[in-house]
Amino acid sequence: MKVLVLGSDGYIGYPLTIHLLKQGHEVYGVDDQSRRRRVKESLTPILSAKKRINYLKATYKNFIDQTGISLGFNPPTHIQSLLGHFNPDAIVHLAEMPSAPWSMKSTIHASTTQYTNVLGTLHLLWAMHFECPSAHLIKLGTMGEYGTPDCDIPEGVIPKGCSVPCRDNFDPDDPAKTIRSVVKCPMQGLLFPRTAGSFYHLSKVHDTLNIEFCCRNWGLRSTDIMQGIVFGLGEADKGKELTRFDYDECFGTVINRFCVQALCGVPLTVYGEGGQTRGYLPLKDSIQCLTIAINNPSEKGEYRTFNQYESIHSVNELADMVSNNSSYPAFIKNIPNPRKEAESHYYNPTNDSLLNLGYEPTTDMNAEIKDLLRKLSGYKHRINEEVIMPKIKWV
Amino acid sequence: MKVLVLGSDGYIGYPLTIHLLKQGHEVYGVDDQSRRRRVKESLTPILSAKKRINYLKATYKNFIDQTGISLGFNPPTHIQSLLGHFNPDAIVHLAEMPSAPWSMKSTIHASTTQYTNVLGTLHLLWAMHFECPSAHLIKLGTMGEYGTPDCDIPEGVIPKGCSVPCRDNFDPDDPAKTIRSVVKCPMQGLLFPRTAGSFYHLSKVHDTLNIEFCCRNWGLRSTDIMQGIVFGLGEADKGKELTRFDYDECFGTVINRFCVQALCGVPLTVYGEGGQTRGYLPLKDSIQCLTIAINNPSEKGEYRTFNQYESIHSVNELADMVSNNSSYPAFIKNIPNPRKEAESHYYNPTNDSLLNLGYEPTTDMNAEIKDLLRKLSGYKHRINEEVIMPKIKWV
Numbered sequence: 046m047k048v049l050v051l052g053s054d055g056y057i058g059y060p061l062t063i064h065l066l067k068q069g070h071e072v073y074g075v076d077d078q079s080r081r082r083r084v085k086e087s088l089t090p091i092l093s094a095k096k097r098i099n100y101l102k103a104t105y106k107n108f109i110d111q112t113g114i115s116l117g118f119n120p121p122t123h124i125q126s127l128l129g130h131f132n133p134d135a136i137v138h139l140a141e142m143p144s145a146p147w148s149m150k151s152t153i154h155a156s157t158t159q160y161t162n163v164l165g166t167l168h169l170l171w172a173m174h175f176e177c178p179s180a181h182l183i184k185l186g187t188m189g190e191y192g193t194p195d196c197d198i199p200e201g202v203i204p205k206g207c208s209v210p211c212r213d214n215f216d217p218d219d220p221a222k223t224i225r226s227v228v229k230c231p232m233q234g235l236l237f238p239r240t241a242g243s244f245y246h247l248s249k250v251h252d253t254l255n256i257e258f259c260c261r262n263w264g265l266r267s268t269d270i271m272q273g274i275v276f277g278l279g280e281a282d283k284g285k286e287l288t289r290f291d292y293d294e295c296f297g298t299v300i301n302r303f304c305v306q307a308l309c310g311v312p313l314t315v316y317g318e319g320g321q322t323r324g325y326l327p328l329k330d331s332i333q334c335l336t337i338a339i340n341n342p343s344e345k346g347e348y349r350t351f352n353q354y355e356s357i358h359s360v361n362e363l364a365d366m367v368s369n370n371s372s373y374p375a376f377i378k379n380i381p382n383p384r385k386e387a388e389s390h391y392y393n394p395t396n397d398s399l400l401n402l403g404y405e406p407t408t409d410m411n412a413e414i415k416d417l418l419r420k421l422s423g424y425k426h427r428i429n430e431e432v433i434m435p436k437i438k439w440v
Numbered sequence: 441m442k443v444l445v446l447g448s449d450g451y452i453g454y455p456l457t458i459h460l461l462k463q464g465h466e467v468y469g470v471d472d473q474s475r476r477r478r479v480k481e482s483l484t485p486i487l488s489a490k491k492r493i494n495y496l497k498a499t500y501k502n503f504i505d506q507t508g509i510s511l512g513f514n515p516p517t518h519i520q521s522l523l524g525h526f527n528p529d530a531i532v533h534l535a536e537m538p539s540a541p542w543s544m545k546s547t548i549h550a551s552t553t554q555y556t557n558v559l560g561t562l563h564l565l566w567a568m569h570f571e572c573p574s575a576h577l578i579k580l581g582t583m584g585e586y587g588t589p590d591c592d593i594p595e596g597v598i599p600k601g602c603s604v605p606c607r608d609n610f611d612p613d614d615p616a617k618t619i620r621s622v623v624k625c626p627m628q629g630l631l632f633p634r635t636a637g638s639f640y641h642l643s644k645v646h647d648t649l650n651i652e653f654c655c656r657n658w659g660l661r662s663t664d665i666m667q668g669i670v671f672g673l674g675e676a677d678k679g680k681e682l683t684r685f686d687y688d689e690c691f692g693t694v695i696n697r698f699c700v701q702a703l704c705g706v707p708l709t710v711y712g713e714g715g716q717t718r719g720y721l722p723l724k725d726s727i728q729c730l731t732i733a734i735n736n737p738s739e740k741g742e743y744r745t746f747n748q749y750e751s752i753h754s755v756n757e758l759a760d761m762v763s764n765n766s767s768y769p770a771f772i773k774n775i776p777n778p779r780k781e782a783e784s785h786y787y788n789p790t791n792d793s794l795l796n797l798g799y800e801p802t803t804d805m806n807a808e809i810k811d812l813l814r815k816l817s818g819y820k821h822r823i824n825e826e827v828i829m830p831k832i833k834w835v
Contacts, residue, residue, distance in 0.1 A: 115693070121547045152516045153568035156559055163558060163646065164551055167639070171547035196626030203633070230625075231591030235633035238598070244562070247653055251558070251646040254634070258642055262780050262834055385657050439657055 048339060049131060051169075051242070052139030053111055054094050055080060057185075059329055060279035060288045061137065064332050065339070066105040072415045074098075074111035075140060077118070079161075083147075084292025084296055087289035087307065089278070101134040101147045116140055116165030125172035132177055135339045138169065138184045141248070145189070146383070146437040147295040148245035155244040162248035163255065170259045175275040180212050182340035183335060184256060186249045188354060188394065189323050190271060191239030193387050196396035201231045201253075201269065242386055243439070253350075260348035267347075268338045273324030273354025275331050276300035277417045288328070290421075293432035298397045300363055301326065302433055304417050308425050314434065317382030319361035320389035324354025324396070327413050330406060337402050352396040355406040370415040385439040442466045443734060445535030445629070446564075448506055449489050450475060452580075452726055455674035455683045456532065459727050460734070463498040468526045469493075469506030470535060474515070474556075475684070479691055482684035483700065483819050495680045511535055511560030520567035527572055530734045533564065533579045536643070540584070541778070541832040542690040543640035550639040557643035558650065563636030564656045576737035577662040578730060579651060581644045583719050583749060583789065585666060587635030588782050593789035596648075596664065596745025598627050637781055638834070641809060648745075655743035656790055662742075663733045668719030668749025670726050671695035672812045683723070685816075688827035695720065697828055699813050702766040703820050709829065714756035715784035719749025719791070722752040722808050725801060732797050746792040750801040766812040 048065050052058040053074030056278075065072050078094055092100060094111075103106040109131070114123045128136075141162040142148070148158035166184070174181055191198045236257065239250040252269075259265045276298055279288050292295045292305040305312045326334075334353045343349040361377075368375040382388065400406075407413060443460050447453040448469030454489045460467050487495060489506075495725075496503040504526070507517045508755055522533075536557040537543070543553035561579070568575055596597065636642040647664075654660045671693055674683050686692045687700040698708045721729075728750045738744040756772075763770040777783065795801075802808060 123550070125547075152520075152563060155566065156516070156562055159562060159650075160555070160559060164555060167551055168547060168555060171550065194627070194630055203627070231635060232589070232598070232627075233637060235589055238627060238630035238633055240651065241632060241653060242657075244650070244653075247646075247649055250649055251642075254636065254645055255554075255639070258639075264636075264835075357783055365746060440659075 046132060046134045046339065048132040049073050049075065049136045051075045051116065052141070053139065054078060054097065055139055056289050056291065057275065057328065059097065060281065060286070060328065061332050061335055062101070063286050064109055064266065064336060065282070066101070068336070071107045073109045073133065075114050075127070076111060077113050077115035077140070080296070084291055084293065086427070088292055088421070088427055089287050089290040090427070091287055091289050092261055092285055101249060116168050116278035117161045121168035122382045124169055125176055128172050128176035133180050133341065135181045135183060136173070136320060137335060137339065138166065138182060140165065141185065142245065142294040145243035145245040146435065148243050148248070149439055150437050159248045159251070159310055160247050161249045166252045167255055170255060170265065173265055174259065174263050178263065178265060179345065182256065182265065183338045184267060184269050186269050186271045187246060187255055188271045188273045188352060189246040190239045190241055190250045190253060191237065191394070193241055193390040193392055194240055195391050197235055198352070200352050201237060201271070201394060203230065203235050203237050205233055213409050242384070252421060257348045260346055260367065262301050264346040266343045266345050267349065269350045270335070270338065270346065271350060271352045272331065273326050273390060274298045274300070275326055277327040277329070277413055278420055279328045279332065287314070294437065297433070299360060300367065301337045303364060303367040304414065304421055305417060305428055306433060307367050307373055307375040308421055309428055309430055310373050311430060312376040313364045315360050315364050315366060315377055315379045316384060317379065318437070319364065319379060320359050320387040322359045322390065322392040324352070324357050324394060326353065326355040327407050330355050334399050334404055337399060337404055341402050351398045352394050353399060354396055356410060357392060364387060366411055366414050370411055371418055382439045383435040441529045441733065442526060442539050443699050444468050444470065444528040444531045445534070446511065446532065447468045447536070449473060449492065449692050450534055451684050451686065452670065452723065453534045454492065455676065455681070455723065455728055456727050457496070458628055458676070459731060461496070461503055463731070464502060466502045466504060468504045468528070470509050470519035470522070471506060472508050472510035472535070472694055475691070479686055479688065481822070482628070483683040483687055483816070483822055485521050485822070486679055486682055511563050512556045512831055514741055516566060519564055520571055528575050530578060530737065531568070532730060532734065533561065533577060536559065536580065537818050538642065540638035540640040540692040541830065543638050543643070544834055545832050547819055553640050553644045554646070558646045561647045562650055565650060565660065568660055569654065569658050573658065573660060573742065577651065577660065578733045579647065579662060579664050581648055581664050581666045582641060583666045583747060584641040585634045585636055585645045585670050586632065587637055587647060588636050588785040588787055590786050591634055593747070595747050595790060595793055596632060596666070598625065598630050598632050637779070639803070652743045655741055658772035659741040661738045661740050662744065664743065664744060664745045665730070665733065666747045667726065668721050669693045669695070670723055671746045672722040672724070672808055674723045674727065677815045689830050689832065692828070694755060695762065695809065698759060699809065700763040700823055700829060701763050701769055702813060703768040703816055704823055704825055706771035706825060707771045708759045708762060710755050710759050710774045711779060711830070712771055712774065713783040714759065714774060715754050716781055717752060717754045717785065717787040719747070719752050721748065721750040721791060722802050725750050729794050732794060732799055732810055736797050746793045747789050748794060749791055751805060752787060761806055761809050765806055766813055778830040778833045
């Protein structure tokens with residue numbers, strides 16, 4: 046299969062590219078190097094972008110090339126030309142600004158986030174419409190699109206199976222009487238309402254709506270991945286295939302930050318009460334799931350949502366797990382929450398679609414964290430403690 | 441009250457500005473003249489922007505000034521400075537790209553629409569957060585955000601009153617049994633799902649989500665207007681207070697286009713089967729409703745939605761009304777629908793909020809249309825027939 050990986054120099058994009066090359070797919074990469082410009086140095090000693098390209102070309106005959114197009118900031122004709130030239134079967138779109146705190150920093154950061162993500166994806170959608178309308182778009186969204194509603198979270202749309210008093214038989218004077226008639230929820234099949242918690246999360250919701258429309262209107266096909274929070278290093282834990290590892294306030298996710306704090310011997314900083322509950326998955330599971338999506342395309346005109354995570358934990362549970370698995374003394378410290386979010390809430394999403402397609406989740410979180418701590422210990426001397434503590438506030 | 445009108449040179453913005461000035465409000469206008477650049481000539485012979493400003497200054501002592509800031513394309517500091525300087529109590533935001541066909545024309549048109557609307561409004565929200573967090577934002581959305589779902593359309597959020605089998609007691613093997621237990625719909629209070637039908641309509645949904653977040657996160661206050669399709673001329677049907685009138689494919693709404701077609705003696709072109717059903721309101725009702733919203737601000741931190749329309753009609757009904765009220769022979773012709781939309785569908789929105797606040801709708805659509813045809817007949821010689829027929833296709 047010909048796969049275009051957008052964001053192929055990134056935390057997920059680089060190991061995904063290698064995984065797809067090993068599977069025999071032809072891979073073309075696109076990356077504008079914005080993460081390398083925004084983060085001084087990855088904790089892991091990774092190759093330069095140029096050396097990575099040379100390495101991939103020398104090692105994998107099915108690696109075509111990597112180019113520096115920015116979907117949002119280059120003229121839309123650039124990505125359109127590339128699609129016309131490469132004619133991909135699948136496009137994995139990981140080339141978005143991924144940070145909630147970064148998006149809350151200032152007008153310009155919010156604006157740049159929504160511009161990069163929403164306009165960048167819009168340019169891609171038009172280019173697909175013109176050049177490769179049958180290609181399968183696998184787009185990285187986030188579980189954070191849903192927020193933390195006080196109800197179960199389905200995969201993308203309001204599911205079948207709800208029965209409510211409908212418009213034909215609802216009696217406001219006596220709802221109990223009306224309800225005897227079992228009818229389907231009239232909102233069944235509509236997109237499940239999103240309640241995003243930052244300008245970054247909002248940008249992903251905007252993408253969702255734009256992509257769903259393009260499938261409905263133009264007949265494009267897409268799998269929209271609502272991904273949980275990814276942590277860890279990939280299968281390649283050293284050498285030329287090693288992926289980047291961020292641990293700063295903006296681009297470091299919580300487990301990765303906790304592990305770095307444990308290594309430094311500084312307290313693991315839990316934001317607020319620590320009851321915030323989310324879905325998590327190790328990097329290798331993200332790559333497994335994305336590969337499953339690539340190998341099982343949606344139908345023409347189909348917009349499909351996968352909730353992609355392995356297991357659900359509160360921040361307190363994560364801090365305990367990191368602390369318990371650390372060979373260094375690791376204390377936990379609650380600090381004022383820089384974000385505005387529920388610190389104690391109901392959370393019950395589902396992730397059936399990927400499981401039904403054969404996703405075999407990593408189930409031992411403790412083993413994963415222990416292994417990550419071990420791997421990271423080799424890079425302890427490269428840690429810059431100053432970038433970890435939160436400075437960006439939501440309000 | 442100090443009111444900032446964004447889009448004060450527009451079809452609604454100019455007569456609204458005058459209405460607010462007559463009510464005694466201090467009004468500051470903002471308009472980047474993009475409509476004047478994009479549409480060669482208004483059917484109505486309106487003053488130049490400069491002459492309008494001079495006229496308003498000479499006539500109304502409470503008219504402060506009008507400036508040419510573009511929310512999206514000027515640096516965000518421009519609108520921020522203006523807010524700091526004027527310190528408005530209310531901001532009426534009409535300064536968006538309003539055309540669905542225009543947004544479907546090309547990559548650049550789609551991109552410009554979403555950039556102008558989403559990024560422009562985002563810049564405004566940040567500026568409000570910094571300079572006037574207590575000001576009331578009255579933002580123009582569209583009834584088109586909802587699309588045409590097969591269920592009743594509430595005002596913005598999933599309403600109270602739905603009872604469904606909830607997560608605690610739902611038995612998938614025997615739903616009929618489960619339903620005896622009456623519990624509230626678990627999605628109650630979440631945003632009602634949107635199903636937009638163009639990149640323009642999508643931009644309005646993105647705005648909705650960004651604004652709702654800013655109310656929730658920063659405590660801004662907003663009334664988000666889901667407006668039906670506006671038609672007609674304002675109270676001032678001639679002279680210096682006359683508003684612009686567009687009848688082209690992009691910026692002319694359906695009733696306005698039909699009236700111009702009737703005047704030319706060409707067939708009224710109904711797209712497809714003509715069963716498309718929407719809410720409509722005359723321009724004077726739009727101004728009445730916006731004024732009600734200004735005079736009844738939402739609470740601090742409150743995000744509130746008003747569905748704003750007078751009555752609901754199919755396109756076929758509108759064509760018949762225009763035809764019946766025309767003194768020229770007016771034929772109706774169905775042409776292939778350039779849009780992708782349901783041509784026969786359920787449609788049952790509500791507009792209680794504005795009615796509860798005292799909105800007195802114009803109820804005689806026939807009289808309004810007759811009056812509009814009479815007013816427009818004086819401008820018949822200015823009509824350019826070539827701009828009416830649709831050339832932009834959805835697919």
